[in-house]
Amino acid sequence: MSKVSKRPSVTMPSVAEDKAITAAAKADPDAQPLTPLQLKAMVPLKSLRGRPKSENKKMLVSVRYSPEVLAYFRSTGEGWQARMDGVLQQYVARHSRQA
Incomplete structure (x- = not known):
């Protein structure tokens, strides 16, 4: 029995199709491409999640108190x-x- 890929294959657009997509995006005022400065300022979402790292790190210990x-x-x-x-x-x- 042959294996059938469950993932659809991704077909990259041709140069002409890519130019048409880019032109359509630039023509839409609500969907402007990001500027190089905006792209450079982006950070991965993973680095923004969670509690900020503390300079004064605390240690986890087990202690018994009255x-x-x-x-x-x-x-x-x-x-x-x-x-x-x-x-x-x-x-x-x-x-x-x-x-």
């Missing part, structure tokens, strides 16, 4: 982990000066 500590910080609302990180940074700053 229930009272977690209950307190969680009760402060959204962003409790960042606040907990801030408290720990203050502790490190204070205690590293003493050494």
